[in-house]
Amino acid sequence: MEGFGPRIAFELPIFGGIPISDTVVNTWIIMAILIAFAVLASKKLEKIPKGFQNVTEAIVESLNSLTVQTMGEDKLFFAPYMGTLFLFLLLANLWGLLGLRQPTADINTTFGLAIMTFIAIHFFGAKSKGIGGYLKGFFEPLPFLFPLNVMGELSTPISLAFRLFGNMVGGFIIIGLLYGGLTSLSNMIGLSFFPIFQAGVPIIFHLYFDLFSGVLQSFIFVMLSMVFISMQMD
Protein backbone atom coordinates (compact mmCIF):
# COMPACT_ATOMS: atom_id res chain seq x y z
CA MET A 1 0.00 0.00 0.00
CA GLU A 2 1.44 3.33 -0.96
CA GLY A 3 0.70 6.34 1.17
CA PHE A 4 0.30 4.74 4.58
CA GLY A 5 2.23 1.56 3.94
CA PRO A 6 5.58 0.82 5.61
CA ARG A 7 8.55 2.64 4.13
CA ILE A 8 11.67 0.86 2.94
CA ALA A 9 14.41 1.71 5.46
CA PHE A 10 17.41 0.28 3.60
CA GLU A 11 18.45 -2.63 1.42
CA LEU A 12 20.49 -5.62 2.47
CA PRO A 13 23.33 -5.87 -0.05
CA ILE A 14 22.99 -9.63 -0.59
CA PHE A 15 21.12 -11.58 -3.30
CA GLY A 16 20.86 -8.40 -5.34
CA GLY A 17 19.39 -6.28 -2.56
CA ILE A 18 16.68 -7.35 -0.13
CA PRO A 19 14.48 -4.42 0.84
CA ILE A 20 14.12 -3.99 4.63
CA SER A 21 11.05 -2.05 5.71
CA ASP A 22 10.87 0.07 8.86
CA THR A 23 8.49 -2.55 10.29
CA VAL A 24 11.34 -5.04 10.32
CA VAL A 25 13.78 -2.55 11.83
CA ASN A 26 11.32 -1.65 14.60
CA THR A 27 10.65 -5.33 15.24
CA TRP A 28 14.40 -5.91 15.60
CA ILE A 29 14.64 -3.12 18.18
CA ILE A 30 11.71 -4.55 20.15
CA MET A 31 13.28 -8.01 20.01
CA ALA A 32 16.57 -6.59 21.28
CA ILE A 33 14.76 -4.84 24.15
CA LEU A 34 12.89 -8.02 25.11
CA ILE A 35 16.03 -10.18 24.93
CA ALA A 36 18.01 -7.67 26.98
CA PHE A 37 15.20 -7.58 29.53
CA ALA A 38 15.10 -11.38 29.73
CA VAL A 39 18.87 -11.66 30.15
CA LEU A 40 19.06 -8.89 32.77
CA ALA A 41 16.01 -10.11 34.68
CA SER A 42 17.19 -13.70 35.00
CA LYS A 43 20.86 -12.97 35.65
CA LYS A 44 21.16 -13.38 39.39
CA LEU A 45 18.01 -14.78 40.85
CA GLU A 46 17.77 -14.90 44.61
CA LYS A 47 15.55 -16.84 46.95
CA ILE A 48 14.14 -13.66 48.46
CA PRO A 49 13.34 -11.32 45.57
CA LYS A 50 14.09 -7.65 45.80
CA GLY A 51 14.04 -4.67 43.48
CA PHE A 52 14.12 -5.59 39.82
CA GLN A 53 13.47 -9.26 40.49
CA ASN A 54 10.21 -8.35 42.23
CA VAL A 55 8.94 -6.62 39.11
CA THR A 56 9.92 -9.53 36.91
CA GLU A 57 8.27 -12.04 39.21
CA ALA A 58 5.08 -9.98 39.29
CA ILE A 59 4.97 -9.93 35.48
CA VAL A 60 5.62 -13.67 35.19
CA GLU A 61 3.09 -14.52 37.88
CA SER A 62 0.33 -12.40 36.40
CA LEU A 63 0.92 -13.89 32.94
CA ASN A 64 0.93 -17.40 34.42
CA SER A 65 -2.30 -16.81 36.31
CA LEU A 66 -3.94 -15.28 33.23
CA THR A 67 -3.05 -18.40 31.24
CA VAL A 68 -4.31 -20.75 33.97
CA GLN A 69 -7.55 -18.78 34.38
CA THR A 70 -8.26 -18.73 30.65
CA MET A 71 -6.94 -22.09 29.46
CA GLY A 72 -7.07 -24.26 32.57
CA GLU A 73 -4.60 -25.69 35.04
CA ASP A 74 -3.25 -28.35 32.65
CA LYS A 75 -2.20 -25.86 29.96
CA LEU A 76 0.29 -23.85 31.95
CA PHE A 77 2.97 -24.77 29.40
CA PHE A 78 1.42 -22.18 27.06
CA ALA A 79 2.31 -19.40 29.48
CA PRO A 80 5.83 -18.72 28.08
CA TYR A 81 4.55 -18.37 24.52
CA MET A 82 1.50 -16.34 25.46
CA GLY A 83 3.55 -14.17 27.79
CA THR A 84 6.13 -13.45 25.09
CA LEU A 85 3.36 -12.71 22.61
CA PHE A 86 1.74 -10.31 25.05
CA LEU A 87 4.97 -8.46 25.88
CA PHE A 88 5.90 -8.22 22.20
CA LEU A 89 2.47 -6.94 21.20
CA LEU A 90 2.43 -4.50 24.09
CA LEU A 91 5.77 -2.98 23.09
CA ALA A 92 4.83 -3.04 19.41
CA ASN A 93 1.47 -1.34 19.94
CA LEU A 94 2.95 1.30 22.26
CA TRP A 95 5.70 1.98 19.70
CA GLY A 96 3.59 4.79 18.29
CA LEU A 97 4.16 6.77 21.48
CA LEU A 98 7.76 7.22 20.40
CA GLY A 99 6.58 8.73 17.14
CA LEU A 100 7.66 5.65 15.19
CA ARG A 101 5.58 3.33 13.08
CA GLN A 102 4.08 0.44 15.02
CA PRO A 103 5.19 -2.93 13.64
CA THR A 104 1.61 -4.09 14.17
CA ALA A 105 0.36 -1.45 11.74
CA ASP A 106 1.76 -3.76 9.04
CA ILE A 107 -0.39 -6.63 7.85
CA ASN A 108 2.67 -8.89 7.53
CA THR A 109 3.41 -8.77 11.27
CA THR A 110 -0.15 -9.40 12.40
CA PHE A 111 -0.70 -12.13 9.84
CA GLY A 112 2.52 -13.85 10.88
CA LEU A 113 1.40 -13.89 14.51
CA ALA A 114 -2.11 -15.02 13.55
CA ILE A 115 -0.69 -17.89 11.48
CA MET A 116 1.34 -18.99 14.51
CA THR A 117 -1.89 -19.07 16.53
CA PHE A 118 -3.62 -20.93 13.70
CA ILE A 119 -0.90 -23.60 13.62
CA ALA A 120 -1.00 -23.88 17.42
CA ILE A 121 -4.79 -24.32 17.36
CA HIS A 122 -4.67 -27.22 14.93
CA PHE A 123 -1.43 -28.84 16.07
CA PHE A 124 -2.43 -28.97 19.73
CA GLY A 125 -6.02 -29.80 18.84
CA ALA A 126 -4.87 -32.83 16.84
CA LYS A 127 -2.36 -33.74 19.55
CA SER A 128 -4.81 -33.73 22.45
CA LYS A 129 -7.80 -35.29 20.65
CA GLY A 130 -5.89 -37.62 18.34
CA ILE A 131 -6.05 -37.29 14.57
CA GLY A 132 -9.36 -39.16 14.35
CA GLY A 133 -11.12 -37.12 17.00
CA TYR A 134 -9.69 -33.92 15.55
CA LEU A 135 -10.96 -34.71 12.04
CA LYS A 136 -14.31 -35.81 13.44
CA GLY A 137 -14.72 -32.32 14.90
CA PHE A 138 -15.11 -30.97 11.37
CA PHE A 139 -18.16 -33.16 10.72
CA GLU A 140 -20.04 -32.07 13.81
CA PRO A 141 -22.84 -31.47 14.59
CA LEU A 142 -23.93 -32.70 11.13
CA PRO A 143 -21.69 -34.11 8.38
CA PHE A 144 -22.83 -31.75 5.64
CA LEU A 145 -21.68 -28.79 7.73
CA PHE A 146 -18.07 -29.72 6.87
CA PRO A 147 -17.50 -26.83 4.41
CA LEU A 148 -18.93 -24.35 6.90
CA ASN A 149 -16.64 -25.65 9.64
CA VAL A 150 -13.60 -25.36 7.37
CA MET A 151 -14.59 -21.80 6.43
CA GLY A 152 -15.03 -20.96 10.10
CA GLU A 153 -11.59 -22.31 10.97
CA LEU A 154 -9.97 -20.41 8.11
CA SER A 155 -11.65 -17.15 9.08
CA THR A 156 -10.15 -17.32 12.59
CA PRO A 157 -6.61 -16.18 11.66
CA ILE A 158 -7.96 -13.65 9.14
CA SER A 159 -10.17 -11.91 11.68
CA LEU A 160 -7.44 -12.18 14.33
CA ALA A 161 -4.86 -10.55 12.06
CA PHE A 162 -7.09 -7.86 10.63
CA ARG A 163 -8.56 -6.91 14.00
CA LEU A 164 -5.15 -5.94 15.33
CA PHE A 165 -4.00 -4.48 12.00
CA GLY A 166 -7.18 -2.46 11.47
CA ASN A 167 -7.12 -0.93 14.90
CA MET A 168 -3.44 -0.07 14.82
CA VAL A 169 -3.32 1.26 11.26
CA GLY A 170 -6.47 3.28 11.92
CA GLY A 171 -4.85 4.96 14.90
CA PHE A 172 -1.62 5.43 12.95
CA ILE A 173 -3.39 7.14 10.03
CA ILE A 174 -5.48 9.40 12.26
CA ILE A 175 -2.45 10.43 14.32
CA GLY A 176 -0.47 11.07 11.14
CA LEU A 177 -3.22 13.23 9.65
CA LEU A 178 -3.61 15.03 12.97
CA TYR A 179 0.06 15.99 13.06
CA GLY A 180 -0.14 17.13 9.45
CA GLY A 181 -3.17 19.28 10.18
CA LEU A 182 -1.64 20.79 13.32
CA THR A 183 1.57 21.58 11.46
CA SER A 184 -0.33 23.52 8.81
CA LEU A 185 -2.34 25.22 11.59
CA SER A 186 0.88 26.36 13.28
CA ASN A 187 2.24 27.57 9.95
CA MET A 188 -0.98 29.46 9.28
CA ILE A 189 -0.61 31.67 12.34
CA GLY A 190 3.10 32.06 11.68
CA LEU A 191 4.46 29.79 14.36
CA SER A 192 6.38 27.36 12.18
CA PHE A 193 9.51 27.77 14.32
CA PHE A 194 7.61 26.97 17.53
CA PRO A 195 5.20 24.05 17.01
CA ILE A 196 2.84 24.88 19.85
CA PHE A 197 -0.15 22.84 18.60
CA GLN A 198 1.84 19.68 17.93
CA ALA A 199 3.13 19.77 21.51
CA GLY A 200 -0.14 19.63 23.42
CA VAL A 201 -3.15 18.68 21.35
CA PRO A 202 -2.19 15.14 20.24
CA ILE A 203 -1.80 13.88 23.82
CA ILE A 204 -5.47 12.96 24.18
CA PHE A 205 -5.40 11.17 20.80
CA HIS A 206 -2.26 9.28 21.81
CA LEU A 207 -4.02 8.31 25.02
CA TYR A 208 -6.90 6.69 23.15
CA PHE A 209 -5.28 5.37 19.97
CA ASP A 210 -1.93 4.24 21.36
CA LEU A 211 -2.36 3.61 25.06
CA PHE A 212 -5.96 2.41 25.40
CA SER A 213 -6.38 0.79 22.02
CA GLY A 214 -2.84 -0.62 21.99
CA VAL A 215 -3.03 -2.28 25.40
CA LEU A 216 -6.58 -3.50 24.76
CA GLN A 217 -5.76 -4.96 21.35
CA SER A 218 -2.67 -6.80 22.58
CA PHE A 219 -4.71 -8.21 25.46
CA ILE A 220 -7.51 -9.23 23.09
CA PHE A 221 -5.13 -10.88 20.62
CA VAL A 222 -3.53 -12.98 23.36
CA MET A 223 -6.84 -13.80 25.05
CA LEU A 224 -8.47 -14.87 21.78
CA SER A 225 -5.45 -17.04 20.93
CA MET A 226 -5.69 -18.71 24.32
CA VAL A 227 -9.46 -19.23 24.04
CA PHE A 228 -9.26 -20.67 20.51
CA ILE A 229 -6.41 -23.04 21.39
CA SER A 230 -8.00 -24.32 24.59
CA MET A 231 -11.38 -24.70 22.88
CA GLN A 232 -9.85 -26.88 20.19
CA MET A 233 -7.99 -28.95 22.79
CA ASP A 234 -10.93 -29.66 25.12
Place this chain on the structure above:
Amino acid sequence: MENTNFIMRFLEWLMSFDRKAIILAASAIGAGLAMIAGIGPGVGQGYAAGKGAEAVSYNPKSGRQATTVMLLGAAVAETSGILSLVISLILLYANPLVNVTGAAIVVAASAIGAGLSMIAGIGPGIGQGYAAGKGTEMVGKRPRLQSSIIRTMFLGQAVAQTTGIYAMIIALVLMFANPLIGLL
Protein backbone atom coordinates in the same frame (compact mmCIF):
# COMPACT_ATOMS: atom_id res chain seq x y z
CA MET B 1 -35.69 11.12 -31.72
CA GLU B 2 -34.77 12.15 -28.23
CA ASN B 3 -33.32 9.32 -26.13
CA THR B 4 -35.97 8.59 -23.51
CA ASN B 5 -34.00 5.98 -21.61
CA PHE B 6 -33.11 8.02 -18.57
CA ILE B 7 -30.43 5.65 -17.33
CA MET B 8 -28.64 5.89 -20.66
CA ARG B 9 -29.03 9.65 -20.64
CA PHE B 10 -27.66 9.81 -17.12
CA LEU B 11 -24.66 7.68 -18.07
CA GLU B 12 -24.02 9.78 -21.16
CA TRP B 13 -24.23 12.92 -19.02
CA LEU B 14 -21.83 11.32 -16.56
CA MET B 15 -19.38 10.52 -19.34
CA SER B 16 -19.40 14.13 -20.48
CA PHE B 17 -17.27 15.01 -17.47
CA ASP B 18 -13.53 14.78 -17.14
CA ARG B 19 -12.28 11.37 -15.97
CA LYS B 20 -10.64 12.79 -12.86
CA ALA B 21 -13.72 14.82 -11.93
CA ILE B 22 -15.89 11.69 -11.94
CA ILE B 23 -13.45 9.82 -9.66
CA LEU B 24 -13.20 12.73 -7.25
CA ALA B 25 -16.98 13.14 -7.13
CA ALA B 26 -17.38 9.44 -6.41
CA SER B 27 -14.78 9.70 -3.66
CA ALA B 28 -16.79 12.48 -2.08
CA ILE B 29 -19.92 10.30 -2.13
CA GLY B 30 -17.92 7.37 -0.75
CA ALA B 31 -16.48 9.43 2.09
CA GLY B 32 -19.94 10.55 3.08
CA LEU B 33 -21.44 7.07 2.79
CA ALA B 34 -18.74 5.57 5.00
CA MET B 35 -19.68 7.84 7.85
CA ILE B 36 -23.25 6.44 7.92
CA ALA B 37 -21.68 3.70 10.04
CA GLY B 38 -21.67 6.25 12.84
CA ILE B 39 -25.28 5.23 13.52
CA GLY B 40 -24.02 2.02 15.09
CA PRO B 41 -21.66 3.39 17.75
CA GLY B 42 -24.21 6.12 18.48
CA VAL B 43 -27.01 3.70 19.27
CA GLY B 44 -24.70 1.29 21.09
CA GLN B 45 -23.04 3.90 23.25
CA GLY B 46 -26.40 5.42 24.04
CA TYR B 47 -27.59 2.04 25.26
CA ALA B 48 -24.43 1.65 27.37
CA ALA B 49 -24.94 5.14 28.80
CA GLY B 50 -28.52 4.31 29.69
CA LYS B 51 -27.46 1.11 31.40
CA GLY B 52 -24.79 3.06 33.26
CA ALA B 53 -27.37 5.51 34.59
CA GLU B 54 -29.55 2.57 35.59
CA ALA B 55 -26.70 0.80 37.38
CA VAL B 56 -25.74 3.92 39.31
CA SER B 57 -29.32 4.53 40.39
CA TYR B 58 -29.76 0.97 41.62
CA ASN B 59 -26.52 0.78 43.52
CA PRO B 60 -24.79 4.16 44.01
CA LYS B 61 -21.97 2.49 45.98
CA SER B 62 -20.67 0.72 42.90
CA GLY B 63 -21.30 3.76 40.71
CA ARG B 64 -17.65 4.47 40.07
CA GLN B 65 -16.95 0.93 38.90
CA ALA B 66 -20.04 0.91 36.70
CA THR B 67 -18.93 4.20 35.13
CA THR B 68 -15.47 2.79 34.43
CA VAL B 69 -16.91 -0.28 32.71
CA MET B 70 -19.33 1.90 30.74
CA LEU B 71 -16.52 4.12 29.49
CA LEU B 72 -14.28 1.16 28.58
CA GLY B 73 -17.09 -0.64 26.77
CA ALA B 74 -18.21 2.51 24.97
CA ALA B 75 -14.62 3.18 23.88
CA VAL B 76 -14.49 -0.25 22.23
CA ALA B 77 -17.91 0.32 20.65
CA GLU B 78 -16.40 3.40 19.01
CA THR B 79 -14.08 1.18 16.90
CA SER B 80 -16.34 0.86 13.86
CA GLY B 81 -16.86 4.60 13.80
CA ILE B 82 -13.11 5.09 13.81
CA LEU B 83 -12.57 2.54 11.02
CA SER B 84 -15.17 4.39 8.92
CA LEU B 85 -13.44 7.66 9.70
CA VAL B 86 -10.15 6.18 8.51
CA ILE B 87 -11.65 5.04 5.19
CA SER B 88 -13.31 8.44 4.82
CA LEU B 89 -10.10 10.31 5.54
CA ILE B 90 -8.13 8.13 3.12
CA LEU B 91 -10.72 8.94 0.42
CA LEU B 92 -10.44 12.63 1.21
CA TYR B 93 -6.74 13.21 1.86
CA ALA B 94 -4.76 10.29 0.46
CA ASN B 95 -6.99 9.04 -2.31
CA PRO B 96 -5.17 6.21 -4.10
CA LEU B 97 -7.82 5.94 -6.81
CA VAL B 98 -6.99 9.25 -8.49
CA ASN B 99 -3.86 7.83 -10.08
CA VAL B 100 -5.37 4.49 -11.06
CA THR B 101 -5.51 3.79 -14.78
CA GLY B 102 -8.58 2.07 -16.17
CA ALA B 103 -12.18 2.84 -16.99
CA ALA B 104 -13.26 5.91 -15.03
CA ILE B 105 -16.63 4.44 -14.15
CA VAL B 106 -15.11 1.34 -12.53
CA VAL B 107 -12.69 3.43 -10.45
CA ALA B 108 -15.47 5.80 -9.44
CA ALA B 109 -17.76 2.93 -8.49
CA SER B 110 -14.93 1.44 -6.41
CA ALA B 111 -14.69 4.67 -4.43
CA ILE B 112 -18.44 4.59 -3.75
CA GLY B 113 -18.27 0.88 -2.95
CA ALA B 114 -15.47 1.39 -0.45
CA GLY B 115 -17.66 3.88 1.37
CA LEU B 116 -20.76 1.70 1.11
CA SER B 117 -19.04 -1.33 2.60
CA MET B 118 -18.17 0.59 5.75
CA ILE B 119 -21.89 0.95 6.53
CA ALA B 120 -21.58 -2.59 7.94
CA GLY B 121 -20.04 -0.85 10.95
CA ILE B 122 -23.56 -0.16 12.22
CA GLY B 123 -23.87 -3.77 13.33
CA PRO B 124 -20.70 -4.08 15.43
CA GLY B 125 -21.33 -0.63 16.89
CA ILE B 126 -24.78 -1.52 18.18
CA GLY B 127 -23.73 -4.99 19.28
CA GLN B 128 -20.66 -3.84 21.17
CA GLY B 129 -22.66 -1.08 22.79
CA TYR B 130 -25.21 -3.66 23.90
CA ALA B 131 -22.43 -5.77 25.43
CA ALA B 132 -21.02 -2.67 27.14
CA GLY B 133 -24.45 -1.89 28.55
CA LYS B 134 -24.95 -5.39 29.91
CA GLY B 135 -21.45 -5.37 31.39
CA THR B 136 -22.15 -2.05 33.09
CA GLU B 137 -25.45 -3.33 34.46
CA MET B 138 -23.92 -6.45 35.94
CA VAL B 139 -20.91 -4.63 37.42
CA GLY B 140 -23.40 -2.31 39.09
CA LYS B 141 -25.09 -5.35 40.60
CA ARG B 142 -21.99 -7.37 41.46
CA PRO B 143 -18.99 -5.05 41.65
CA ARG B 144 -16.74 -7.81 42.99
CA LEU B 145 -16.80 -9.63 39.67
CA GLN B 146 -15.64 -6.53 37.79
CA SER B 147 -12.44 -7.98 36.33
CA SER B 148 -13.99 -11.15 34.94
CA ILE B 149 -16.99 -9.22 33.59
CA ILE B 150 -14.68 -6.78 31.82
CA ARG B 151 -12.62 -9.63 30.38
CA THR B 152 -15.66 -11.43 28.98
CA MET B 153 -17.08 -8.17 27.67
CA PHE B 154 -13.87 -7.29 25.81
CA LEU B 155 -13.59 -10.76 24.30
CA GLY B 156 -17.18 -10.72 23.10
CA GLN B 157 -16.81 -7.22 21.71
CA ALA B 158 -13.68 -8.24 19.85
CA VAL B 159 -15.54 -11.10 18.18
CA ALA B 160 -18.49 -8.82 17.42
CA GLN B 161 -16.07 -6.54 15.59
CA THR B 162 -15.22 -9.26 13.04
CA THR B 163 -17.75 -8.36 10.33
CA GLY B 164 -16.80 -4.70 10.59
CA ILE B 165 -13.17 -5.71 10.07
CA TYR B 166 -14.17 -7.72 6.99
CA ALA B 167 -15.95 -4.63 5.65
CA MET B 168 -12.77 -2.64 6.12
CA ILE B 169 -10.72 -5.30 4.28
CA ILE B 170 -13.07 -5.00 1.31
CA ALA B 171 -12.88 -1.21 1.43
CA LEU B 172 -9.07 -1.31 1.52
CA VAL B 173 -8.94 -3.88 -1.30
CA LEU B 174 -11.25 -1.71 -3.43
CA MET B 175 -9.00 1.29 -2.88
CA PHE B 176 -5.48 -0.09 -2.87
CA ALA B 177 -5.49 -3.44 -4.66
CA ASN B 178 -8.57 -3.35 -6.84
CA PRO B 179 -8.85 -6.61 -8.79
CA LEU B 180 -11.74 -5.35 -10.93
CA ILE B 181 -9.65 -2.84 -12.84
CA GLY B 182 -7.39 -5.63 -14.05
CA LEU B 183 -10.36 -7.54 -15.45
CA LEU B 184 -11.16 -4.92 -18.05
